[in-house]
Amino acid sequence: MIFLEELNPKQREAVEAGDGPVLVLAGPGSGKTRVLTYRVAYLVRLSGVAPWRIMAVTFTNKAAREMKERLAPTHLPPHGSSPLSPHQLQQLTIGTFHAVCARILRRESEVISGWDSNFVIYDSGDQLALIRQALRELNLDDKKHRPTSIHGRISTAKNELIGPERFQAITYQEEIVHRVYKRYQELLRDNNALDFDDLLMKTVNLFRQRDDVVTAYQERYQHILVDEFQDTNMVQYELVKLLAGKHQHLFAVADEDQSIYSWRGADYRNVLRFREDFPSHGLILLEENYRSTGTILEAARHIIRHNVHRVDKQLFTHRGDGVKVQVIEAYDEQEEAQYVAGQIVRLQAESRVPTSHCAVMYRTNAQSRLLEEEFIRRGMPYRLVRGTRFYERKEVRDILAYLRLIHNPDDGVSMARIINAPPRGIGAKTLSALENWAFKLDTSTFGALKKLQEEEAGTHLAWPSPFSARAGKALLSFASVLTTLIADRDQITLPELFDTTLSRSGYRDLLQDGSNEAEDRWDNLQELRRVTQQFASTDPSDALPLFLEQVALVSDADGLTEDNEGGPALLTLHAAKGLEFQAVFMVGMDEGMLPHKRSLDDIEAMQEERRLCYVGVTRAMDHLYLVHTFRRTTFGQSALSTPSRFLHDIPDELVDIRPHVSPPRQRARAVSADRSVVWADKASPTPTHPVRSHFAIGDTVAHTKFGEGVIIASHLTSDDQEVEVAFPGQGIKRLSVNMAPLEKLDQETAVGGKQ
DNA sequence: GGACAAGTATTTTTT
DNA sequence: ATACTTGTCC
Numbered sequence: 066m067i068f069l070e071e072l073n074p075k076q077r078e079a080v081e082a083g084d085g086p087v088l089v090l091a092g093p094g095s096g097k098t099r100v101l102t103y104r105v106a107y108l109v110r111l112s113g114v115a116p117w118r119i120m121a122v123t124f125t126n127k128a129a130r131e132m133k134e135r136l137a138p139t140h141l142p143p144h145g146s147s148p149l150s151p152h153q154l155q156q157l158t159i160g161t162f163h164a165v166c167a168r169i170l171r172r173e174s175e176v177i178s179g180w181d182s183n184f185v186i187y188d189s190g191d192q193l194a195l196i197r198q199a200l201r202e203l204n205l206d207d208k209k210h211r212p213t214s215i216h217g218r219i220s221t222a223k224n225e226l227i228g229p230e231r232f233q234a235i236t237y238q239e240e241i242v243h244r245v246y247k248r249y250q251e252l253l254r255d256n257n258a259l260d261f262d263d264l265l266m267k268t269v270n271l272f273r274q275r276d277d278v279v280t281a282y283q284e285r286y287q288h289i290l291v292d293e294f295q296d297t298n299m300v301q302y303e304l305v306k307l308l309a310g311k312h313q314h315l316f317a318v319a320d321e322d323q324s325i326y327s328w329r330g331a332d333y334r335n336v337l338r339f340r341e342d343f344p345s346h347g348l349i350l351l352e353e354n355y356r357s358t359g360t361i362l363e364a365a366r367h368i369i370r371h372n373v374h375r376v377d378k379q380l381f382t383h384r385g386d387g388v389k390v391q392v393i394e395a396y397d398e399q400e401e402a403q404y405v406a407g408q409i410v411r412l413q414a415e416s417r418v419p420t421s422h423c424a425v426m427y428r429t430n431a432q433s434r435l436l437e438e439e440f441i442r443r444g445m446p447y448r449l450v451r452g453t454r455f456y457e458r459k460e461v462r463d464i465l466a467y468l469r470l471i472h473n474p475d476d477g478v479s480m481a482r483i484i485n486a487p488p489r490g491i492g493a494k495t496l497s498a499l500e501n502w503a504f505k506l507d508t509s510t511f512g513a514l515k516k517l518q519e520e521e522a523g524t525h526l527a528w529p530s531p532f533s534a535r536a537g538k539a540l541l542s543f544a545s546v547l548t549t550l551i552a553d554r555d556q557i558t559l560p561e562l563f564d565t566t567l568s569r570s571g572y573r574d575l576l577q578d579g580s581n582e583a584e585d586r587w588d589n590l591q592e593l594r595r596v597t598q599q600f601a602s603t604d605p606s607d608a609l610p611l612f613l614e615q616v617a618l619v620s621d622a623d624g625l626t627e628d629n630e631g632g633p634a635l636l637t638l639h640a641a642k643g644l645e646f647q648a649v650f651m652v653g654m655d656e657g658m659l660p661h662k663r664s665l666d667d668i669e670a671m672q673e674e675r676r677l678c679y680v681g682v683t684r685a686m687d688h689l690y691l692v693h694t695f696r697r698t699t700f701g702q703s704a705l706s707t708p709s710r711f712l713h714d715i716p717d718e719l720v721d722i723r724p725h726v727s728p729p730r731q732r733a734r735a736v737s738a739d740r741s742v743v744w745a746d747k748a749s750p751t752p753t754h755p756v757r758s759h760f761a762i763g764d765t766v767a768h769t770k771f772g773e774g775v776i777i778a779s780h781l782t783s784d785d786q787e788v789e790v791a792f793p794g795q796g797i798k799r800l801s802v803n804m805a806p807l808e809k810l811d812q813e814t815a816v817g818g819k820q
Numbered sequence: 821g822g823a824c825a826a827g828t829a830t831t832t833t834t835t
Numbered sequence: 836a837t838a839c840t841t842g843t844c845c
Contacts, residue, residue, distance in 0.1 A: 124834045163835045188835080208841095261835045296834075328832065429831055431837090492821070618835060639832050661831055677832080700830065701836040 068148060072096075072103065079349045080104045082316070086309070086343035088294075088336070089318045092380045093365075093683035094356030094645065097318045098128070101292055102135040104316060105157065106148035108288055116149070116156035120308065121290040122165055126619050128292055128643070129160050158286070162301050163261055164618050166268040170259070173278060177267055179254040183610065185469050186617035187253070187260045190462065191478045192216055195256075198478075199248040210241050218242045219249060223262035224298045224330035226269060255509065256476050265300040272307045283311035294319035294339070298330035306342065315343065321375045325639060325677050327669070334374070352378050354683075356645050358387025361689050364715045365682045371714060372672045389721040391690045392712055397703075398432075398653075401692050402439035405650045409445075409633055412648055412688065420445070422647035423633040426681045428659045432652065433635050446632030450640050456616065460576070460586040461593055465616060467566050471550050472609050474511040481510070487575040490539040498531055499540065514544040546570065559600040559608040563593075638681045649685035651678075654693040655706040678711045691715075705801050758809065760788050760802065765810045768792070768800075773810065 069077055076096055079089045080103045091097035105121060108114040123129045136149050136157070149157075158165065167186065174182035187195065196212040196219075219242065222232055229250050234243040253259060259267065272279035289309045291297070294317040297305070309315035317339060324333035340346065354362055362380050370377070395401035405425055412418040425436055433449060440447045455461060463486050466479035477500075484499075485491045491499075503513035505528045517540055520526050532540060546569050553562060567573045567590065576583045576590070596616065600608040634646070638659075653659055660674035682689060697706045760766060764776045774792035788800055790807075800807060 126835085128834085161835065186835085189833085264835080293834085325832075326834070329834080331834095431830075434837095488821075490821090637832065639834090642834090663831065673832095698836080 068106065069103065072099070073353060075349060075351050075353065076100050076103075079351070080107050082347050082349070084312075084314050086313055086315045086339070086346035087317070087349065088339055088343075088346050089316070089349045089351060090336075090376055090378060091318055091320055091351040092354055092378050093320065093323065093680075094354040095351035095380075096355060097320075097351065098131060098135070098292070100351065101290060101316075101318055102132050102148070104290060105132070105136060105159075109149060109153055114288060116153045117158070118285060118287040119290070120158040120165065120286045120288070121292070122160065122162050122305070123292040124161060124296055126161060126164075129164070132159055132292075133157075161618065162304070163264050164614075166264040166304070167614060167618065169268050169282070170264065170271070173271060176275060176278065177271060180257055180259065183257060183473050185256075185258045185473050185476055185479075185613060186264065187256075187258045187478065188456070188617060189216075189261075190457070191258070192260045194478045194481070195249055195252050195258075196245060199245045199252060203244055203248060205241060205245070210238075210245070215242055215245050219246045220260075220262050221330060222246065223260075223266045224300050226266055226300055226303065228266070228270075252477075256478060257473050258476060258478070262300075265304060269300055269303050269307065272304075279307055279310070282308060287312045288314045288316065290316045290318075292318055293323075295321050295324040295333040295336055296326050296331040297335045298332060299335075302332075302335045302338065313343065315339075322369050322372070322378075322676055323642060323680050325642065325673060325680060327673055337374070350376070350378055352380050354380050354382045355384075356686050357382060357683060358384050358687055360386050360389055360719050361682065361685050361687075364390050364689065364719050365679055367716060367719075368675060368682060368711050368714050369679045372675055387687055390715060390719050391688075391721050392654075392715075393690060393692045393722075394708070395692055395694050397694050397696050398435050398698065399439075401652050401694050402435045404692060405436065405652060405690070406439045406443055406445060408650070408690065409648070410443075416688070418647045418688065419631075420633050421448075421631040423650070424641065424644070424646040424648070424684065425633055425635050425650045425652060426638050426641050426684070427635075427651070427653050428638060428661055428677070429653075430637060432658075436635055436652070440632070448632055448634045450634055450636035455589070455592070456619075458586070458589055460572070460590055464563075464566065464570075464572065464590060464593065465613075467550070467570055467572075468563070468609065469613055470511070470547065471554050471562070471566070472613055474547070474551060475509040477510050483570070484510075484543060487571045489543060489571065490535065491543065495532065495536045495540070498536075502528065502531055511547070514540060514547065517541060518544055518548070554609060555606040558605060559597045559603065559612055560594060562605075562609065563597045638677045641684050642680050645684055645686055647686045648688035648690070649681065650690040650692060651681045652692045653697075654691045654709040654712055655697060656709055657699075657706070658697070659709050659711070675711065678709075758802065760807070760809060766790060767808045767810050 069080065072080060073096075076099065079087065079100045082104075089097065089100060091100070101121065105119060108119060109116050121129075121132060123132065133154065136154055137151070160168075170177060170180075170184075171182045174180060174184070193212050193216060196216050197207055200207045200210060200212065200215075218239075222228075227233075229243070229247040232239075232243045232246055234240040253263065272282070286308055289305060291305055305315065305317075317336075319333075319336045319339075321333045321336055324331060327333070340348075357365070359382055362382055366380060369375075393404060395404050409420055409423050412423065413420055427433065427436075437447065437449065456465075463483055466476075466482040469476050470479045470483065481496060481500075484496055499513055500510055503510050506513060506516055506526075508516065516526060517530050517532075517537070520530055521541055530537065550562075550566055550569060553565060557565070572590075576587045597608075597612060600612050603611065634644075636644075638651075651659070656662075657665070659678060660671055664670035664674045691709075691712060693708045693712065694706050696703060698704075760776045762776050765773065766776060767773055768790070772792060774790040776788050776790055788802060788807075790800055
């Protein structure tokens with residue numbers, strides 16, 4: 066078959082693998098997405114598997130979309146052999162774990178007690194709101210028990226398939242979590258809502274409890290394909306195992322070295338479990354890299370080889386060595402940004418690397434600010450990958466809350482969110498009175514509003530409403546807005562419903578104040594309206610739930626904020642996974658930054674930092690710059706920094722310069738001519754505060770940890786002195802005199818010795 | 821109900 | 836430094 070001919074032998078072996086479990090260990094840039102899509106095409110076209118019997122699961126919508134696109138007839142391999150017909154494509158089950166589970170749960174909703182098929186999916190913001198509510202109800206202080214951390218514990222439990230009833234509480238903290246977990250889960254049920262983790266956990270529980278249901282799905286799905294298998298957590302693994310339980314045709318693609326989501330429950334050891342649980346599996350290694358130069362690949366290999374418990378892949382490329390890796394020391398983070406921006410310009414001029422093929426990667430989002438400022442200062446465009454996320458904007462979340470409430474009036478979280486947005490005289494006090502009253506009436510908040518309307522119409526209630534005339538009026542007026550919208554729900558198209566929601570809610574008037582900010586927010590809502598357009602011709606009673614589901618499971622900007630202006634991409638190392646660029650700048654290559662300081666004393670966490678570094682390095686096709694600083698300001702505190710340990714793992718012969726070997730002044734000049742000017746500026750202060758003691762070059766000093774050493778460089782800042790000390794046998798250390806336990810030896814305690 | 825001061829925490833974030 | 840939350844006052 067023509068479309069298989071462009072695969073290399075290993076890729077082809079994977080694509081054409083026979084029945085039974087198959088594990089493909091695929092290095093970066095080895096064409097794993099291609100293998101996955103060709104495998105699907107192969108199964109349908111050559112093995113005669115009906116498309117509706119195939120399920121391919123991914124982690125991101127983007128990956129799912131990419132697979133579908135590549136299978137679509139418009140995206141043919143050269144020579145025109147079309148992989149699948151539109152009809153076949155449509156029958157495939159391709160989606161994220163969460164989307165696939167949501168679909169199953171809706172179809173089987175009658176067997177998950179407490180929820181009906183209209184359930185809404187709560188995103189992280191909603192989940193936190195619900196945790197806070199649970200804390201409040203349990204009279205717990207949300208200062209002492211931070212909602213995010215409690216939510217994290219609950220999420221971890223759910224990912225380990227531990228429901229509230231099975232949650233083991235030994236410590237006091239766990240006891241608190243246990244109580245909140247129980248209440249949280251009840252609240253979800255009362256709101257007819259599921260959180261992300263529930264989608265997976267409830268599906269697995271359903272399969273475990275109902276033989277008939279699991280059998281039906283097992284029989285239907287003959288072939289299960291899983292992308293990024295190293296990122297699966299326990300529920301996901303369990304789910305896959307259950308689904309593949311009958312036919313055992315499980316095709317998993319993994320790279321242990323790119324597992325960077327353990328803090329979300331991902332466990333690369335699932336790759337090892339796969340090998341134990343499916344002992345007869347086929348194993349295929351994809352080791353040819355089509356992306357990076359030999360030098361970059363070799364540097365990556367030296368970084369990752371320090372990790373244990375991994376299959377050591379022998380990555381190779383036919384691309385040739387290319388240029389060396391550049392290790393750069395900047396004076397501080399300002400200079401780091403200046404260097405990066407300047408070098409991007411130079412690359413474009415000298416090596417014809419388009420700026421849009423450059424990427425700047427960092428460990429934490431906070432690091433993007435200085436880079437952005439520098440790009441703005443120079444008037445250079447840039448693409449910030451996931452800044453404020455579209456769906457996290459207040460106006461977007463508010464309108465979505467309206468729509469969710471219209472769909473599922475019992476959704477108390479959405480109700481609390483918008484009952485006073487825009488402001489309509491229903492403050493926190495009135496809301497909590499309403500919620501209490503609803504509790505007494507044994508109904509939802511919305512139910513209470515309905516009761517209020519009945520009371521207004523003359524019905525006598527066992528519990529009369531407790532509101533002042535003013536509050537009562539405000540509530541009634543809001544209730545009528547809501548009931549009108551609900552009445553419209555199944556009558557008008559989704560875009561129409563969207564528009565009428567905007568105007569009836571008062572949101573439109575709110576954003577018509579003529580300010581720039583209001584205009585931006587209005588534009589965002591119009592952006593959201595564009596999404597509703599996809600459902601313009603869908604039956605009104607189906608459109609809203611479909612739209613809400615799509616939006617709930619596509620929380621990333623996913624094309625919405627993608628501006629194609631060009632310019633370098635600014636992104637976190639996590640966000641970089643799966644991407645590639647001609648030139649990659651990794652900034653903040655300092656100890657504490659990468660590896661992050663929170664990972665310093667944990668071996669597993671440190672290995673993950675290493676993988677993160679590896680992911681960054683292997684994004685680069687031709688040029689790789691690793692930038693660290695001499696000193697760095699964190700949380701307003703300036704301190705000397707140490708180059709990342711990962712830099713030391715790259716052999717010298719792969720690296721162009723090692724600036725930190727020379728003393729600061731030369732080092733500065735070696736990097737760029739203007740650097741020394743900046744350096745001189747910062748290095749020549751008259752101390753405003755007297756410094757405790759001064760060291761001069763040549764002084765012999767003693768350090769409590771490093772022993773005896775000699776000062777080889779020094780410079781003064783406004784309130785401190787920085788020295789470099791050569792400790793025989795231990796290398797050169799940079800130390801702050803105010804901080805380091807240093808003592809002068811064999812010399813009188815002279816003060817003010819300027820070098 | 822909104823404005824302002826004070827206090828606090830600050831990794832990553834596929835869904 | 837700073838962004839975000841909470842508390843207090845008008």
